[in-house]
Structures are given as C-alpha cells and as structure tokens.
Amino acid sequence: MRVLIIHPETQYFAGAETMLGxxxxxxxxxxxxxxxxxxxxxxxxxxxxxxxxxxxxxxxxAFSPLPIWRQAAALKKFHxxxxxxxxxxxxxxxxxxxxxxxxxxxxxxxxxLHDHPEASFISGKRRRLMRWSAKYxxxxxxxxxxxxxxxxxxxxxxxxxxVVVRNGLPxxxxxxxxxxxxxxxxxxxxxxxxxxxxRALFQIADALSADRGASWELHLAGxxxxxxxxxxxxxxxxxxxxxxxxxxxxxxxWVKSPQKFLRSLDLLVVPSSEFDPFPxxxxxxxxxxxxxxxxxxxxVPEIVADGQTGxxxxxxxxxxxxxILSRLMAAPASLQKxxxxxxxxxxxxxxxxxxxxxxxxLYSNLRRNV
Numbered sequence: 598m599r600v601l602i603i604h605p606e607t608q609y610f611a612g613a614e615t616m617l618g619x620x621x622x623x624x625x626x627x628x629x630x631x632x633x634x635x636x637x638x639x640x641x642x643x644x645x646x647x648x649x650x651x652x653x654x655x656x657x658x659a660f661s662p663l664p665i666w667r668q669a670a671a672l673k674k675f676h677x678x679x680x681x682x683x684x685x686x687x688x689x690x691x692x693x694x695x696x697x698x699x700x701x702x703x704x705x706x707x708x709x710l711h712d713h714p715e716a717s718f719i720s721g722k723r724r725r726l727m728r729w730s731a732k733y734x735x736x737x738x739x740x741x742x743x744x745x746x747x748x749x750x751x752x753x754x755x756x757x758x759x760v761v762v763r764n765g766l767p768x769x770x771x772x773x774x775x776x777x778x779x780x781x782x783x784x785x786x787x788x789x790x791x792x793x794x795x796r797a798l799f800q801i802a803d804a805l806s807a808d809r810g811a812s813w814e815l816h817l818a819g820x821x822x823x824x825x826x827x828x829x830x831x832x833x834x835x836x837x838x839x840x841x842x843x844x845x846x847x848x849x850x851w852v853k854s855p856q857k858f859l860r861s862l863d864l865l866v867v868p869s870s871e872f873d874p875f876p877x878x879x880x881x882x883x884x885x886x887x888x889x890x891x892x893x894x895x896x897v898p899e900i901v902a903d904g905q906t907g908x909x910x911x912x913x914x915x916x917x918x919x920x921i922l923s924r925l926m927a928a929p930a931s932l933q934k935x936x937x938x939x940x941x942x943x944x945x946x947x948x949x950x951x952x953x954x955x956x957x958x959l960y961s962n963l964r965r966n967v
Contacts, residue, residue, distance in 0.1 A: 599630045599679060600960060603695050604687040605654045605668070610640045611788070612877045613688050613711040616764050618644035623767065623953040625649055629960070632679050634672060650679055665694055672698040682964045683707065686735075689719070689727050696734030705963040709739040709762075713872045713895070714752045718792075731758060736963055739956070742875040742896030760959060763899070765952035766880050766943065769856060780845075781926045783890075784816040784862040786855060786878050789826045794868030794892060797913055799833050801868065804919035806842045811926055814845045816862065818852045859885040863932055864925060867891035870912050875899065879907075880947050883939035888932055890921060900947070906939035 604617060625631050625648035635641045637653035645651055652675050657664040672684070672694075686695030686708040699706025708730065715724055731738050731754045738754060739762045740746040746759045789795045802815055821827045837843055852858045855878075859865060865882040867873075867889055875896035882889050883900070889907040891897050901907040908925070910918045925932055 598628065598683075598960060598964060599632070599681040600624075601632045601634060601652075601672070601675075601679070601681040601684045601698070602687055603634045603672075603684060603691045603698070604641055605634060605636045605639075605657065605694075606641050606688070606690065607636050607639045607656045614641055614644070615877060616711070617641070617687055619765070619767050619949045620953065620956075621646055621649060623949040624956070627953065627957055629957065630679075632675070632681060634668075634675075652679075665697065668694055669697040669701055673701045676702045683960055685709070685960075689714075689723070692730040692735060693726050696730045699736075700734065705736045706734060707737045707739060707959070707963065708735050709741065710745055710749065710874075711741050712874055713745065713748045714754065715748070716872065728753065731755065737959065739959070742899050744872070744896040744899065745874050748872070762952060762955045762959070763896075763947060764875055764877065764880065765947045765949040766877075766884050767949045768944075769884060781811070781813040781864075782816060782862050783813060783864045783866050783922070784818065784858065785866055785868075786818045786852075786858060786881075789817075789819055789821040789830060790823070791825070791829060792869065792871045794870045794912075795826075795829060796833065797868040797870055797892075797915055797918075798866060799837055800915040801866070801918045801922065802842060802846075803837060803840065804915050805922055806840065807919075811923065813922075813926060814847060816847045816849060816858070818849045818855070818858045820850055855881055856885055859887050862887050863929075864922075865889040865891075866918075867897070868912075868918065869894050869897070873897055880943055883907075883943035883947075886936040886940040888935035888939050890918060890925070892918075900942075902938075902942065906935055906942050908935075 625646050632650040633645050634652040634654050636656045654668050683704055684695050684698045684706045686692045689710055692708040695706045695708055737760050738758050739760050741764050743761055746761050749759050750756055785798055787793050821830055859882050865887050869892050873895040879889055879900045889901055891901050892912040893909040894912050903909040908921050
C-alpha cells in the first residue's frame with residue numbers, strides 16, 4: 598500500500614505537528630510505502646524519516662484557489678511517479694488539498710481533525726471549507742478523541758464518516774525514580790495563553806497561598822507565542838508580582854527535553870479554560886510517570902481517570918483546584934500511585950504503535966472499497 602500524507606504547514610508547529618512526527622516514525626515501519634507532501638525547509642520537513650518519500654510544495658499560508666490548484670497539480674504529477682492508493686490530509690488546513698488531490702488522482706481522501714470543528718480560532722471561511730470537504734469529498738474524518746467526534750456531530754458532519762483514532766506516543770526507555778526531597782513541585786508545559794488556562798493557573802496559585810504551611814514551587818516551561826499571550830503575561834505580573842509567593846515561580850522558557858522537565862515534577866497542572874481535544878502533554882506526563890491535575894474539558898477525561906491516574910476539576914473553578922492541590926501536597930504516596938497508574942495507562946492504551954495500527958486498518962478498508 599502507498600499512502601500520501603499532506604501537511605504543507607509553515608506557520609504553526611504545535612501538538613498536531615509533534616504527533617505527525619511520532620506517526621510517521623511508526624508508519625514507515627509497517628507494510629506501507631509513505632510519501633509526505635510538505636514545504637521544503639519548514640519545521641514539518643524536519644520531521645520526515647529517511648524512509649519517507651518527500652514531495653516539496655510551494656507554501657500557501659492562507660486559502661487561495663490558485664495556489665491550491667497548483668499544489669494539486671503537483672500532486673497529480675507526483676502520482677505518476679508514486680501511484681499512491683490514498684491521500685491523507687493530516688490537519689483541517691490540509692483537507693481541501695487532500696480532497697482535490699483525491700478527486701484528480703481517483704483515490705480515496707481522508708482527513709484528521711485535531712481541534713474542535715468550530716473552535717474560536719478557526720475562521721468562518723475555514724469552517725465552511727471543512728464542512729464542505731467532510732460532506733462531499735473526504736471519505737472519512739478521523740477524530741483524535743470521542744469529544745472531537747461528538748463536536749463534529751453537533752456541527753452537522755456526517756456521522757457515518759466519523760472515526761475515532763486517539764493519538765499515541767512512541768516508546769521511551771527510562772526508569773521512573775522518586776524525585777529528590779524538596780518543596781512540592783507543580784508544573785505547566787505549553788504555550789502561555791488564556792485558552793490553555795495560564796490565568797487560571799495563577800489564580801490557583803494565589804488561592805493555594807492561603808495554606809500557610811504549604812511549601813511549593815511552580816515551574817513553567819513554555820512562552821507566549823502570540824501578542825495576546827504576551828499581554829496576558831504582563832497582566833499576570835502586574836496582578837501577582839507583589840505577592841509573597843511570586844518568587845516561587847520558575848520561568849524556564851521552552852525546554853529542550855519536555856520529558857526531562859516532566860520527570861522533575863510532582864504534579865503537572867493542565868488548567869485549560871476551553872475545549873482541549875486530546876492534550877499531548879497529558880500523554881507525555883503519563884508516560885513519564887507524572888500524574889496530572891487537569892480541567893474537565895474536551896478529551897481530557899479520556900486520558901485522565903479521575904482519582905486513579907490524576908485528578909479533574911471543572912474549568913475555571915480555581916478554589917476547587919486549590920483544595921485538591923492542598924490535599925495532594927500532604928499525600929506523596931497518592932501522587933506516586935497515580936503516577937504509576939498513569940504510566941501503565943499510557944503504555945497500554947495510547948501508544949504510537951496502536952495509533953498506527955488503527956490508521957493502517959482504516960487505510961486498508963478504504964483501499965478495498967474504492
């Protein structure tokens with residue numbers, strides 16, 4: 598079987614792109630010949646394994662019919678050299694190109710959805726393109742969580758086309774060891790934004806400061822990637838910079854090894870304020886043996902088993918989150934038990950091998966039904 602993966606992304610590099618790297622690494626190991634259409638010199642291009650056949654496309658930062666048509670023509674020409682059986686648009690921004698390529702090359706086209714189909718950051722034009730592609734051109738829409746599938750149903754997507762394939766991680770060889778003694782260390786990993794709950798995180802820290810006997814630190818790995826995020830940071834410094842607990846905050850910037858950072862924590866805090874499809878950081882924390890305290894939004898409850906592999910709270914309910922944290926700081930054994938359970942859950946249910954096997958079965962079924 599020959600598969601063409603499309604993701605000519607140059608502007609963003611986030612969870613979907615990280616997961617693409619994991620996916621490709623595992624996909625080339627099975628009985629598939631894989632080609633990837635990307636933009637030469639982009640960060641996405643750097644993800645391609647040696648076994649994948651590259652097709653370099655011209656960048657197309659925003660939807661425009663003429664550049665999309667030229668990209669489709671390049672895919673049609675490539676099809677004569679590498680006759681792929683199926684074309685896979687890795688993210689929603691790739692769907693119209695995948696749909697057009699599938700039509701021109703007379704093969705099935707599918708798309709993966711890593712976000713809510715009507716997320717606030719998706720433009721109205723993009724939402725209409727997504728619905729059109731889903732209804733009329735793509736054979737299947739792969740949703741990264743049951744929460745995303747439910748959101749697609751609510752948005753009017755054809756239910757029979759929706760398939761859930763959850764993301765997974767490649768294996769990492771290390772031994773989980775207890776952290777050295779010291780203050781309780783909670784952490785946050787990701788982009789600094791309202792949507793990811795950074796404001797809520799500092800509200801939780803402020804509420805936690807009422808517990809005078811608690812000894813804790815807050816370690817932040819990441820940074821603001823947009824102007825709104827930078828304004829948020831300025832606002833947080835104005836609001837909390839004079840608090841007695843402010844020196845407990847450690848600003849680490851983007852870290853080279855997220856796994857090493859996660860293993861330095863007692864608890865990961867994921868306080869997302871909006872729908873979070875299927876946070877990769879929760880998978881990475883679980884694989885590292887670190888439990889999480891997370892808001893109950895989107896696909897989060899599909900990863901975190903409340904009270905077993907971590908703890909959940911309702912989004913923006915900072916007092917409830919602070920109460921859970923106060924209890925956990927006094928119960929290190931509970932944290933260790935939950936961390937071990939989280940690791941076992943990720944290894945058994947959210948592996949890249951399992952993810953690729955489910956995609957491979959889907960590819961085969963669509964190929965037979967062409």
